[in-house]
Amino acid sequence: MTIFPAHYSGPTLGEVGEHGTIEAIVAAAPSSRNGDDAAVLNHASPNSRAVATTDMLIEGRHFRADWSTPEEIGQKSIVQNFADVEAMGARPVAALLAVSAPLYTPVSYIRGIAAGIAERVGEYSAELVGGDLTAGDQLVLSVTAIGSLGGSRPELTLNRARPGQRVVAHGRIGWSAAGLALLRHFGREGVPGQFAPLVDAHCAPRLNPGRGVIARATGATAMTDNSDGLVVDLNTIARRSGVGIDLHSADIAPEPLLVEAAELLGADPWEWVLSGGEDHTLLATTAGDPPSGFRAIGRVVRGDGVSVDGAAPKYDYGWVSF
Numbered sequence: 179m180t181i182f183p184a185h186y187s188g189p190t191l192g193e194v195g196e197h198g199t200i201e202a203i204v205a206a207a208p209s210s211r212n213g214d215d216a217a218v219l220n221h222a223s224p225n226s227r228a229v230a231t232t233d234m235l236i237e238g239r240h241f242r243a244d245w246s247t248p249e250e251i252g253q254k255s256i257v258q259n260f261a262d263v264e265a266m267g268a269r270p271v272a273a274l275l276a277v278s279a280p281l282y283t284p285v286s287y288i289r290g291i292a293a294g295i296a297e298r299v300g301e302y303s304a305e306l307v308g309g310d311l312t313a314g315d316q317l318v319l320s321v322t323a324i325g326s327l328g329g330s331r332p333e334l335t336l337n338r339a340r341p342g343q344r345v346v347a348h349g350r351i352g353w354s355a356a357g358l359a360l361l362r363h364f365g366r367e368g369v370p371g372q373f374a375p376l377v378d379a380h381c382a383p384r385l386n387p388g389r390g391v392i393a394r395a396t397g398a399t400a401m402t403d404n405s406d407g408l409v410v411d412l413n414t415i416a417r418r419s420g421v422g423i424d425l426h427s428a429d430i431a432p433e434p435l436l437v438e439a440a441e442l443l444g445a446d447p448w449e450w451v452l453s454g455g456e457d458h459t460l461l462a463t464t465a466g467d468p469p470s471g472f473r474a475i476g477r478v479v480r481g482d483g484v485s486v487d488g489a490a491p492k493y494d495y496g497w498v499s500f
Contacts, residue, residue, distance in 0.1 A: 180237055180280060180317055181244065182287055191288065192281030196311055202285050203275070206292035209305040211272075216308065219272055219324070229325035229333075231262040237317040241381075245366045248287045250382040252294025255321045257383045260302060261403040261458040263325035264385065267334040267394025272307045273299055274322040278314030291319070294382075302387045334394055334401035339419035339463040343399060345476035346468040348389045348460040351408055351430060352447065353379035355454025356439045363443055373439055383458050386471060393462050393469040401462035407455040407496020413484045415463065422481030424488060429475040452486075452493040 191199050204212055211218065233255070235241055241251050260270040275295060277288065295306050327333055357380030360369045369377050385403075393401060400419060402411050408430070416423045432440070432447035440447040460472070468474050484491060 180283070182284055183243065186248070186284040186287045186290070189285050190281060191279055191283045191285060191313070194285055199285055199288055199311055202289045203292040203309075206289045207296035207299070207306040209307050211305060211307040219307070225330060226326055226328040227333075229263050229266050229268040229327050230322065231259055232320060232322040233259050233262070235319045235321075243317070245361050246381040247294075248290030249294035249297070251319070252291040252296075253298045253382040255291075255319050256295050256298035256323075257385050257458055258405065258456075259321045259323035260298070260304075261385050261405070261460070263323050264390030265334065265401045265403045265460060266325070266327060267331070267390050267398065267401065268325035268327040269388070269391055270299075270302045270304050270323055270325045272305055272324045274324075275306055275309035276311070276320040277309070278312050278316075278318040280315065280317070281313050283317065329395075331394055334390070334398055334462065336400055336402060336415050336418040338399040339415050339421050339423070339478045340399065340465070341421055341478050341480045343463045343465050343478040344468065344474050345412070345423055345425065345478060346393075346398075346462050346464055346472040347404075347475045348393075348472045349385065349404070350379060350433075350457050351404060351459055352432060352436055352450035352454045352457070354383060354456040355380075355450035356436050356447070357381065358456075359443055359445060359450070360439060370442075373435070376435060376439060380456065383456065385458050385460070389460055389469070389471050393460065393464070393472065396464070396469045397466045398462040398464045398469060401460060404457045404459040404461055405455055405497070407453040408461070409452050409484045409491050409494045410455070410496030412461060413494075415461070416483055419478075420482070422479045423476055423484045424479050425476035425484065425486045425491075426474075427487050429473065449493045452491050453496045455497045
C-alpha cells in the first residue's frame with residue numbers, strides 16, 4: 179500500500195471520480211488540445227518526421243513517495259521520455275500521460291504530478307495533450323512523448339558510430355546514482371544539506387532542452403542517453419555499430435561532490451559514474467569537435483565493447499528491467 183505524505187489531504191480519487199481527477203490534471207497542466215477523445219497536433223513542417231517513445235514509472239521501483247514530491251515525480255517522468263526524443267536529435271513537442279492509482283490516492287497528489295509535468299514540458303514549449311486514468315493497486319505512470327525531427331540529416335541511431343570519432347557527453351554522470359545511495363542510507367530528510375544537488379539529480383533530473391537537436395545539426399552520428407548506466411548504454415552503441423569505445427578516465431573522473439559523498443558512505447564513486455544510470459546525460463559520437471554544451475569523454479576505436487584507458491572498466495553492469 180502506498181503511504182502518501184500527510185499534507186496531501188482532501189478528496190481522494192475514489193471520492194471525486196474519473197472526471198474530477200481529469201479536471202484536476204488539466205487545471206494543473208492546461209492545454210487547448212487536451213480534453214477530447216484524441217489530441218490533434220499541428221502538421222509538422224515540410225521535410226520532417228514524427229518521433230515517438232514511451233516509458234513507465236512504477237511506485238516502489240522507479241520512485242518512492244517518501245523520497246520524492248509528486249512534482250518531482252512528474253518532472254522525472256518527462257525528462258526520461260524527452261531525453262529519448264532528444265537522443266534521436268529531435269525536438270519534443272507533446273506528451274501523453276496514463277495513470278493507474280489506488281482509489282485512496284489524494285487528488286492533490288495527482289495534481290502535483292501534473293504540475294511537475296507542466297513545468298518540464300513548458301521548458302520545451304511542449305504540452306501535455308491527453309492520456310488515460312484507471313484504478314489500480316499501486317501508483318503507475320506511463321508517459322508517451324512525441325517529437326519532431328526536422329531537416330534532411332539522418333536521425334541519430336545507435337548504429338552509426340565509426341572508428342576515429344569522438345565520444346561526447348552533455349550533462350552530469352553519476353549524480354543520480356549518488357543521490358539514490360544517499361537516500362537509501364539517510365532517507366530524504368536525513369541527507370546532509372551539501373548533498374542536496376545529488377538528491378535532486380535522482381528525484382528530479384534535468385536536461386537542457388535542445389542539445390540533441392544541436393548535436394544532430396552539427397554532425398553527431400549516433401546518440402543515446404545515460405539511463406541504464408554509462409558503460410551499459412555506450413556498449414549498446416558499440417555493439418550496434420560494430421565498434422569499440424574507449425573512455426578517458428580523466429574526462430569522466432568523479433566530481434568532488436561525488437567523492438565527498440562516497441567517503442561518507444564508504445562507497446566507490448567510480449561505481450556511480452560507470453554503472454549508475456538515470457542521469458539522462460546525452461552520449462553521442464561525432465567526427466568533429468564536441469557540439470556546444472558537450473564535452474569529449476573518449477574515442478570510438480576498432481574492436482568491441484567499452485574500455486577505460488584501454489582496459490576493462492572496473493564496473494560494467496547497470497540497470498536491468500527484469
